[in-house]
Amino acid sequence: MPDSFVIQPRGAAPVTGAMDAAPEPLRLDPAFGPLIAHIDDAVTDVFVNGPAGLFVDRGSGADPVSGWRASEREVRDLAVALVGLGGRHLDDQAPCVDVRLDSGIRVHAVLAPVSTMGTALSIRIPRVRAADLEALAALGSFGARQQAWLLGLVAERANILITGGTGTGKTTLLSALLSEVPATERIVTIEDVAELRPRHPHHVALEARQANVEGAGGITLARLVRESLRMRPDRLVVGECRGEEVRELLTALNTGHDGGAGTMHASGLRDVPARLEALGALAGMDAVALARQAVSAFTVVLHLDRAPGGVRRIRQAGRLVMAGDRLDIEEVTPW
Incomplete structure (x- = not known):
């Protein structure tokens, strides 16, 4: 065999x-x-x-x-x-x-x-054919104007939150964006299961570890975010925010770590504030503290979905804002 x-x-x-x-x-x-x-x-x-x-x-x-x-x-x-x-x-x-x-x-x-x-x-199965923005554009994920805008976000070191349902291509798009980061910068990615594989010469991947049957040896995403801050990352990325690690990511992005990114499950762009509030609650953050941190941390939110024909695409873009003391989001059309 x-x-x-x-x-x-x-x-x-x-x-x-x-x-x-x-x-x-x-x-x-x-x-x-x-x-x-x-x-x-x-x-x-x-x-x-x-x-x-x-x-x-x-x-x-x-x-x-x-x-x-x-x-x-x-x-x-x-x-x-x-x-x-x-x-x-x-x-x-x-x-x-x-x-x-x-x-x-x-x-x-x-x-x-x-x-x-x-x-x-x-x-x-990893999407080996969609390794960069050119390949994603060829698959119909976005047009030429959107591609130019995405390249600008990377160049300007914007902090990006990518949202969408399961299988909408969040990890694929994030990998493609990270592949456009200048080769002189150091990328540190943190994931529950390491899937991000950007085409970049200086990429360090950290992966969480489950506890053994005795309940020992576990390493959480939240701890890895804290550890990564000592590794001098130029770009700090959390592959998927699903719990208390959102607190550490927001803190990092609010203390000079520009050009970072993360992904999060959400059904629609309007659902993003409530989803962030729910994750913040798991980390012991109240809605007001979460809102102020999130508005300051993320430059833009990209929401993905799957078209009826199966094409994964950028459906909407948004900007997190404060509505009174609560988190809200405004749709933007920058392309």
């Missing part, structure tokens, strides 16, 4: 300059077993719902794979093998595990009976 199976991305354009090599082809370990036949360069996500079915997403939503057959034991063994590739252990004592493989693939597994329909696998 070969050591790995290679998926060569179609249409991957070379990048000139310090990062002059095209993205490496995705390599699938033999542990992916029966899934290999269903993963090509167009696939962004793979879902195994116990023995009930296999679904793949090629950018237009999850589609069922006809003819898929697997027993619960086979799916569980597959999940254990894939989690093992990431150096983690999956069993009845730790039935929910999230890992990142060396290839950049992210695997989330939940064993039965926690997953009532049988062992569930959610696999995120």
